Amino acid sequence: MSRTTIADVAREAGVAKATVSHALSGNRPISEETRAKVLAAAEKLGWVPSQSARALANRRANAIAVVLARDPEVIANDSFFPAFIAGVESVLSETETALILQVVPDRDAEERAYRSLAHGRADGALLLDLRDDDWRVPFLDDLDLPTVLVGAYDGPHPFSCVRTDDAAPIRDIIAHLRDEGHERIAHVSGPLSYVHSRARAQAYLDEVGDDRLLREGDFTAASGRALTAELLALPDRPTAILYSNDTMAIAGLSYARAQGLSIPADLAISGFDDDHLSAHLTPALTSVSSDPAARGRAAARLLRADILGADPRTEVVDCNIVHFRESTGAPQTTAPTVSRRTP
Amino acid sequence: MSRTTIADVAREAGVAKATVSHALSGNRPISEETRAKVLAAAEKLGWVPSQSARALANRRANAIAVVLARDPEVIANDSFFPAFIAGVESVLSETETALILQVVPDRDAEERAYRSLAHGRADGALLLDLRDDDWRVPFLDDLDLPTVLVGAYDGPHPFSCVRTDDAAPIRDIIAHLRDEGHERIAHVSGPLSYVHSRARAQAYLDEVGDDRLLREGDFTAASGRALTAELLALPDRPTAILYSNDTMAIAGLSYARAQGLSIPADLAISGFDDDHLSAHLTPALTSVSSDPAARGRAAARLLRADILGADPRTEVVDCNIVHFRESTGAPQTTAPTVSRRTP
DNA sequence: GTGAAAGCGCTAACAG
DNA sequence: CTGTTAGCGCTTTCAC
Numbered sequence: 001m002s003r004t005t006i007a008d009v010a011r012e013a014g015v016a017k018a019t020v021s022h023a024l025s026g027n028r029p030i031s032e033e034t035r036a037k038v039l040a041a042a043e044k045l046g047w048v049p050s051q052s053a054r055a056l057a058n059r060r061a062n063a064i065a066v067v068l069a070r071d072p073e074v075i076a077n078d079s080f081f082p083a084f085i086a087g088v089e090s091v092l093s094e095t096e097t098a099l100i101l102q103v104v105p106d107r108d109a110e111e112r113a114y115r116s117l118a119h120g121r122a123d124g125a126l127l128l129d130l131r132d133d134d135w136r137v138p139f140l141d142d143l144d145l146p147t148v149l150v151g152a153y154d155g156p157h158p159f160s161c162v163r164t165d166d167a168a169p170i171r172d173i174i175a176h177l178r179d180e181g182h183e184r185i186a187h188v189s190g191p192l193s194y195v196h197s198r199a200r201a202q203a204y205l206d207e208v209g210d211d212r213l214l215r216e217g218d219f220t221a222a223s224g225r226a227l228t229a230e231l232l233a234l235p236d237r238p239t240a241i242l243y244s245n246d247t248m249a250i251a252g253l254s255y256a257r258a259q260g261l262s263i264p265a266d267l268a269i270s271g272f273d274d275d276h277l278s279a280h281l282t283p284a285l286t287s288v289s290s291d292p293a294a295r296g297r298a299a300a301r302l303l304r305a306d307i308l309g310a311d312p313r314t315e316v317v318d319c320n321i322v323h324f325r326e327s328t329g330a331p332q333t334t335a336p337t338v339s340r341r342t343p
Numbered sequence: 344m345s346r347t348t349i350a351d352v353a354r355e356a357g358v359a360k361a362t363v364s365h366a367l368s369g370n371r372p373i374s375e376e377t378r379a380k381v382l383a384a385a386e387k388l389g390w391v392p393s394q395s396a397r398a399l400a401n402r403r404a405n406a407i408a409v410v411l412a413r414d415p416e417v418i419a420n421d422s423f424f425p426a427f428i429a430g431v432e433s434v435l436s437e438t439e440t441a442l443i444l445q446v447v448p449d450r451d452a453e454e455r456a457y458r459s460l461a462h463g464r465a466d467g468a469l470l471l472d473l474r475d476d477d478w479r480v481p482f483l484d485d486l487d488l489p490t491v492l493v494g495a496y497d498g499p500h501p502f503s504c505v506r507t508d509d510a511a512p513i514r515d516i517i518a519h520l521r522d523e524g525h526e527r528i529a530h531v532s533g534p535l536s537y538v539h540s541r542a543r544a545q546a547y548l549d550e551v552g553d554d555r556l557l558r559e560g561d562f563t564a565a566s567g568r569a570l571t572a573e574l575l576a577l578p579d580r581p582t583a584i585l586y587s588n589d590t591m592a593i594a595g596l597s598y599a600r601a602q603g604l605s606i607p608a609d610l611a612i613s614g615f616d617d618d619h620l621s622a623h624l625t626p627a628l629t630s631v632s633s634d635p636a637a638r639g640r641a642a643a644r645l646l647r648a649d650i651l652g653a654d655p656r657t658e659v660v661d662c663n664i665v666h667f668r669e670s671t672g673a674p675q676t677t678a679p680t681v682s683r684r685t686p
Numbered sequence: 687g688t689g690a691a692a693g694c695g696c697t698a699a700c701a702g
Numbered sequence: 703c704t705g706t707t708a709g710c711g712c713t714t715t716c717a718c
Contacts, residue, residue: 005711016689021713028714032688052404052463055395058692063443075429077619082425086418089446096455098464100406101442103432119443120395120695205703212602221619250623257625276420276564277620280593280598348695359705364697371698374703396695399710463711 002111013041024049046306054136055120059332063098064303065122070129074219077101077247079275080292081128084150087296097123111139124303126150127159130280131193146306148288148299151195160302160312162295166196167203168243168271169288169320171327173208173270177240180329182268186213186238188227200244200272213238217248224248225255232259232267239267240328246271246278246287253285253327268326283326291319347388356384367392398463406441407646408465410456413472417563418446420590422618425472427493430639431469438647440466454482461488467646469493470612471500474536489649491642492540503645503655505638509539509615512545512631512663513585516613516671517550520583523672525611529556529581531570531591543587543615556581560591567591569599575602575610582610583671589614589621589630596628596670612670626669634662 010017015034023038024030030038041047046321055061066085068075075081085099092099100122104110114136117125118190124146127136130153138159140147149161177185187204190197203212215230217223224243228251231238243249249271253263261267263283271278274289306312324330353360358377365371366381373381384390398404409428411418418424428442435442441466447453456480460468467489470479473496480500483490495506520528530547533540540562548554558573560566567586571594574581586592592614596606604610606626614621617632641660649655667673 007711018690018714019688020709023689025713029687034688047460049710051401051459052395052462053399054463054713056393056399056696056710057712057714059694061395065441075425078425082418085444086446089444093446093448093452096459099444100717101428101432101444103429103436105436109436115391116394116439119391120393120397169687175352249620255622275620276590277593277618277624280597281623282619282625323614334374349697350695360695361697361706364703365704368697372703377704393695396710397697399712400695400697401711 003123004047006047006049009038009041009045009047012045013037018285047075052273054186061121061123062096063122064092064124064126064300065100065102065103065117066128067102067110067117068128069104069107069110077221079246079273080290083292084128084296084299088300088304089296090293091297091300091304097304106133110136114145115144118143123307124148126299126303130195132177132195132198146303148303148306150295150299152199153195158202158312160306161314162235162299162302163316164290164295164320165316165318166199166288166320167206169272169322170200170203172322173242173286173288174204176260176322176324177268177270177328182240184213184236184240186215186231187245188215188217188224188231188239188252189216189217190244192216199239203265209309217244219248221247221251224251228252228255232256241267241269243269243271245273246275246285249285249287249327250275250278250281253281253283264327264329268329274323279323279325281327286325286328289316289319289321289323291317294319296309308309322326347390349392350387352384352390355388356380363646387666388405404463404465405439406443406465407435407467407469407643407650408443408445408458408460409469410445410447410453412447412450412453420564422589422616423633427471427639427642430636430641431643432639433636434640434643434647440647449627450478453479454548457483457486457488466650467491469642469646473538475538475541489646491649493642494637495542497539501655503649504534504657505642505645506564506657506659507633507638507663508659508661509542509631509663510549511545512541512615512665515665516552516585516629516631517547519665519667520611520613520671523611525583527556527579527581527583529558529574529584531558531560531567531574531584531586531595533560533562533587535559540587547585560587562588562591564590564594567594571595571598575599575604578643584610584612586614588610588616589618590626593618593621593624596624596626598632606670607672611672617666622666622668624670629668629671629673630666632662632664632666634660637662638657 006020008015010020020038023030023035055191102113127149130151147159149159152163189201192198215227217227246328253269270286275289278285278287295317298315349360353363355607363381366373366378392539445456447456470492473494490502492502492504532544535541558570560570595613599610615631617630621628621630638660641658
């Protein structure tokens with residue numbers, strides 16, 4: 001680590017420590033001449049200000065945090081998260097702010113993590129995977145840690161918020177399916193305690209009227225498969241299934257085909273999140289892309305403003321696009337597979 | 344933020360600051376009685392030690408860093424990275440160590456990032472996406488920042504290293520293809536300056552003997568598509584293509600089918616990395632799973648040891664498994680799709 | 687415009 | 703076993 005400190009640079013440049021500090025931060029007028037001397041000295045000694053000393057003096061860590069309480073395995077198969085993080089980073093990098101990622105196994109660890117973050121490690125936090133009456137909301141309010149909620153949180157809260165309208169694409173898909181003649185349309189949701197799963201399920205219920213064909217999954221392939229089996233075993237089995245993410249949809253699609261059903265002739269299928277491979281499946285999967293990177297950018301910008309003392313505000317990032325593909329009867333975009341043996 | 348400091352807790356408990364500090368760290372014997380008093384006081388005041396003050400005094404940030412120089416878009420479609428990070432986190436969480444993620448646009452920013460990390464932000468770094476004669480290796484050595492190389496780096500270096508054997512699965516796939524009667528086997532590699540792409544390409548060359556059917560891609564779907572087109576346009580077009588990742592393989596597969604080729608009858612295809620959807624494609628894609636989480640765990644453990652002063656060592660994590668699926672002629676694992684109209 | 691000195695909140699000698 | 707006293711390296715009044 002750097003044994004050279006601001007004092008060494010000050011000595012080398014023949015000025016006071018304060019001058020070195022201000023020459024770099026620009027927090028007070030410095031003559032061009034001294035500034036040049038200071039920069040030269042810093043360059044010569046290869047000095048970089050210590051982040052920890054600066055954090056202590058400034059009461060600012062120059063870092064923000066994302067804490068995930070999910071199972072590592074779930075994180076690994078999630079297409080939303082990496083894109084979201086990439087968006088966040090693109091904003092943070094403008095201001096030399098670091099992103100701290102913490103994965104915790106249980107609520108206890110999560111509370112400790114937030115406490116320690118709030119006390120000198122991070123200047124703010126991004127909250128994902130919101131649940132109804134999420135305990136983290138009042139908790140972080142108490143901790144007085146600037147926070148941005150990512151998702152359509154309904155409860156009372158003092159924070160900035162990035163929302164999307166997940167109901168509209170669900171309505172569009174259902175309308176499309178009805179046009180195609182479907183009457184028994186099912187929905188495999190994510191855990192209903194998550195606000196985004198619930199919003200999607202609610203849009204489905206509003207459209208369909210009852211919950212006889214609604215099944216609550218957990219976003220894993222296993223649940224997608226199991227609930228598809230359950231739905232297909234019904235006496236009046238659905239002719240179309242909307243899944244709340246692509247992982248469940250693909251598992252369901254795969255199961256249905258294994259049962260001898262043809263997609264979309266016997267069963268139409270749609271997903272959500274538009275995994276980068278979904279367009280390449282056969283049949284290609286109808287899904288909803290939601291530009292997670294745009295949401296990441298918006299969240300990072302809101303948080304930066306909050307940290308600087310701005311008033312919290314809610315931003316609606318509307319970037320949901322339905323991609324109608326073969327799995328719901330859209331015409332094939334790639335040529336049909338004709339068996340042809342070349343010499 | 345916490346206005347309550349160690350001094351408040353000391354006063355509340357009627358002891359000295361040092362006692363409070365040691366009661367928590369256990370760095371010197373404390374009577375059960377005082378410790379209880381201290382803990383009670385800390386609890387009552389809701390005090391948590393300030394990470395930044397601690398970092399400054401300890402000269403330890405309790406954080407490690409991963410810096411990515413990739414395009415955010417590439418990160419978003421990469422199945423290796425999130426799983427790797429999940430593995431890293433599972434080890435870090437044991438010791439309250441944070442992970443700092445930084446995405447930088449260019450080399451200049453990357454140097455600054457490492458400098459600032461080395462100076463108080465992080466105690467060590469994980470190096471991914473290694474290239475031949477990677478400038479970061481001597482640079483970090485200079486910075487004196489404990490580092491673990493993730494990948495089979497050949498140049499001289501003083502660091503710990505996590506390697507895998509990527510050649511074996513390539514050999515296995517080629518052997519399998521030859522058994523199936525293939526003679527013209529092509530390879531679409533990643534950028535050959537990356538050590539892992541090169542290792543795979545080298546294994547291919549060693550097996551096949553010449554580079555007439557080798558094409559250098561960049562891991563994106565676009566390059567997979569373009570190079571597939573190029574290979575299929577050859578007078579003696581290949582009957583099998585090995586891709587260096589699944590994204591390129593799927594794009595290639597999709598292109599080939601659009602050209603009217605049947606997979607695997609006309610063209611056999613294999614990928615690498617086993618994206619979580621690859622098993623669900625039709626035809627399912629032959630690929631190599633490499634347990635990125637295991638590599639993440641190994642890297643984090645090595646780095647932790649290095650930070651504590653252990654001697655650097657190289658660990659081979661051998662977890663590559665070839666999954667032979669339909670795209671190379673393995674029997675279908677899901678039942679065939681029989682068109683059947685239900686009432 | 688610049689310097690000197692007082693913290694930021696914690697840890698670690700050093701005494702007792 | 704516990705209290706006192708210096709720092710860690712930077713920022714920021716407060717003087718000049």
